[in-house]
Amino acid sequence: MTRLNHCGFALIATLLLVALTGCSSNTPKPAASGLSRIDLQASADANRNLATALDLVFVYDAKVGQLLAELNGPQWFERKTSLTLRYAHDIAVASFEVVPLTLKPNVTLPDGHAQAQQVLLFANYLGSDGQYVTDITQFKHLQIQLLRDQYSLKELKPVSDD
Numbered sequence: 001m002t003r004l005n006h007c008g009f010a011l012i013a014t015l016l017l018v019a020l021t022g023c024s025s026n027t028p029k030p031a032a033s034g035l036s037r038i039d040l041q042a043s044a045d046a047n048r049n050l051a052t053a054l055d056l057v058f059v060y061d062a063k064v065g066q067l068l069a070e071l072n073g074p075q076w077f078e079r080k081t082s083l084t085l086r087y088a089h090d091i092a093v094a095s096f097e098v099v100p101l102t103l104k105p106n107v108t109l110p111d112g113h114a115q116a117q118q119v120l121l122f123a124n125y126l127g128s129d130g131q132y133v134t135d136i137t138q139f140k141h142l143q144i145q146l147l148r149d150q151y152s153l154k155e156l157k158p159v160s161d162d
Contacts (some may be wrong), residue, residue, distance in 0.1 A: 035136065
């Protein structure tokens with residue numbers, strides 16, 4: 001009977017160990033975005049002298065990020081309503097309509113933006129040269145320059161509060 005008790009205890013201990021090991025994940029969580037500031041600048045002939053729709057999509061789920069990264073600008077804007085409804089808990093969107101000759105420093109970023117695993121930039125340019133998606137997660141202080149046919153990105157030095 002003692003041997004049976006030891007076997008039962010060993011079985012329970014093993015099951016408990018397996019259960020607890022299954023609860024802890026060894027998979028590292030992706031790093032959150034370090035993006036803290038974005039400045040917008042549009043040239044006089046940006047998007048061939050038309051306003052440019054620009055969306056910053058803050059993604060909190062890696063699988064959703066993979067799906068969205070496959071879209072280009074026109075595809076994102078065409079499906080934006082349904083995608084933002086479907087993934088309401090997995091993304092936050094900051095939308096801008098930028099007219100030529102705009103200088104907009106330190107745009108407002110959504111609450112919780114620092115926890116985003118990925119940040120995607122979509123622009124709705126007339127020409128195909130500016131219709132690509134860009135992952136801007138690696139930037140800290142980003143300047144987005146809207147040009148005639150496409151946009152360019154530039155990392156800026158941190159601004160001191162002196």
